[in-house]
Amino acid sequence: MPDLISVSIVSHGQAELAARLFDDLRAQKPTGIEVILTLNIDEALPFDPDSFPFSVKTIRNASPRGFATNHNAAFELADGNFFCVLNPDIRVTADPFLALIKELRNPAVGAVAPLILDTDGAIEDSARPFPTLSSLVCKALGAEPKRYYEIGDESISPDWIGGMFMLLRRDAFAAVGGFDARYHLYYEDVDLCARLRLAGYDIRLVPSASVVHLARRQSRRDIRYLLWHLCSMTRYILSGTRRKVEKAAAR
Template identity: 40%
Template sequence: MPTPPDLTLPTPIAAISPPITVSIVSHGQLALVRPLLEQLDRHSRAAIAKVVLTLNIPEPDALAGQSWGFEVEWIRNASPKGFGANHNQAFGRCDTPWFLVLNPDIRVDSDVLAPLIVQAAPDAGLMTPRILEPGKTAPEPHRALLTPLEILGRNKPGYVRPAVPAWIPGLFMLFRSAAYREIGGFDERFFMYGEDFDICARTRLAGWTLQVGEDLLARHDAQRASHRSKRYLYWHVTSLLKVWLSGSFWRYRRMRTPAP
């Protein structure tokens, strides 16, 4: 009689169906997407069921002739969509336990996906590694509650960053699919900017936690469009106003404010 499996031991990621669907949106950025796919294939192939790659605007196929160890499913939008709408659309193609929202300009030098899942607490609804920005030697500090005073004070002497993030930037967001589905995904009223804070607030309000892989690192080749484009700056400012006028912002603020 064969020996039954030891159910007390964790099953290696490679021994089960790949648990992650990745969503990447290109805005004429396939040249940035190509090295990202190569790195994901090199380091995290066993964790990825498929990549849903959305072309938000028409562009030449810079990936022609390429293949990877996971499926790449294409979506070609007839007209451009906002950040949240694109990833919600991609989530409609997700049938895995985890859903990863990833910027085209993220870079990884090792596998961070399998370790994130191994580290996940039972109530972790949204996870991320630490993020290293260009020219920096230390990862980005955790984000405090997004308020006008916080924005004005974050670069002043004496500003104290939180030990636990109040929100996670939208460039690398690994959602538990059950949590994403429960809260209805991104709020599509945000076209670009602000939707990352909003979805973090609603995730926490729904009883899920935000968890950071403190020992894991991804690099961000930052594209600071809002610093040089009036249109992007307009989206940024109007999105902040939408955040501060939303009910989820004020409920989350009360949740995080200690009782007197």
């Protein structure tokens, strides 16, 4: 069967951004994609879902749900052998999927991501080592050591990749049970990558593919997002997954 990428996009009052992303996808003419668009709150669409050269499935939530729950629900509707988690505030200026799928041809690789750039072209820190209790304490004290990766031309294997754009093998996502829905927002990507690694899968960042991220960090501007961030961080730090992945890394 030919490859099919199921792209999951969740809009929380971001239909205008989603419309631009849909136009980007149409302009790049990627082969073999379908889009599952989740409207997390009631909003009108500024476009006709049937006007695109790819299938668009729409989910309208009766009440808002978390990041993990929404993407897990989209996965249940997905027909593709690859599953892409994509934020509506991503802009796609060149087809990233060819290079990413090439990396995923290796069955040992469970998830990949392109280089994430901000609107000025600077590289965002979307691929990092796993957070540890000591690294978070140092960060809180303003003494966080450099824990980032050197980016060159070749793909690298970071501990985790950000959920604004990740492409996964369907079988890998299913094997670990998808996202942990107990993470309402934040750290669900860290937790997923940790469980993928514990299951024996590699995680790759592919610099030959890149996209632009328009986001501003909500947790710096809205107390709800700050609380969700703190709750998710605490959940991960106290989790057995964190302890297992640190123990595995120490071997």
